[in-house]
Amino acid sequence: MTTNAIEKPPVSETLAVSSRTSDVVTTLVLERSWLFRSYRLQYDVSAKLRPFQLSLLIDGVLTKLVAKILPEPPQGSQSDTGVIINVKGRDQGNVIDPAMSAGELPANNELFYLLGSTFHQVEDEEAPIEQRFECRVSTPFLRFTNGGLIEHSLQIDRHGSLPASVPFLRLGRAFPMRPSLFRCGFDLFSRSKLASWIGGTPVVTQSLLLEASETECRIRIVAEDLVSRDCEILSQHTLWSELAALLMVSIGFDIESDFRNRRSEERRP
DSSP: OOOOOOOOOOSSSEEEEEOSSSSEEEEEEOOOOOOTTTEEEEOOOOOOOOOOOHHHHHHHIIIIIIISOOOOOOOOOOOOEEEESSSOOOOOOOOOOTTTOGGGSSSTTTTEEEEEEEEEEOOOSSSOEEEEEEEEEOEEEEEEEEEEEEEOOOEEEEEOOOOTTTTTTGGOOSSSSSEEEEEEEEEEEEHHHHHHHHTTEEEEEEEEEEESSEEEEEEEEEEESSOOOOOOSOOOHHHHHHHHHHHHHHHHOOOHHHHHHHHHHHHHO
């Protein structure tokens, strides 16, 4: 006697759409979990950069995105320190570039990293002297609050020729300076549906990663535990609208239009 195996229904469904031009490649992947009745979204952008666009991109990220999550400093203060709430830097293994070596990986909880050169004119030397520098901003865990929030502090490390007098939020405008490698990563906390039911602490449900060299920029947005396929993304601190504005100014890419088009394609039968 033979028996037929019972075919189990799928626990998830994944749809992917992409677009390619001479300068930009974008991909949207949407996964639906039938078990948890939620969606997971991953949106990737790879764009070619032209000369000087990296500095514009860095300035936009620092002044439009990073500055959004920082507390307001006391009036007249130029301090880069403070406490950020329900946001932290990326985990060490959370990278876009799969070819990144162990020595190039971000530090844990890394919010911002910049590698570049400054140039100094020396007497009796015709050409300015190039000197390397690094600047890294990390977000060590600080505390849980009674109100169910998660606080992280800011830790800023500078090495090499970068003057300590330059606030890190102004590094995209510092001159004479040439950036060569840049990355930024946000992990955004919120209460998942399960945590809301049982009163648990917030967890990371969305992340934004940016990685750029002098010739290429990569962006990855991940949003989990979405209640519908049309949910807003990066709404905390208005990061989505700020990201769209800075990308249009710095590299001429309309991310809002592209994302809207990818979502429309994903819905087609």
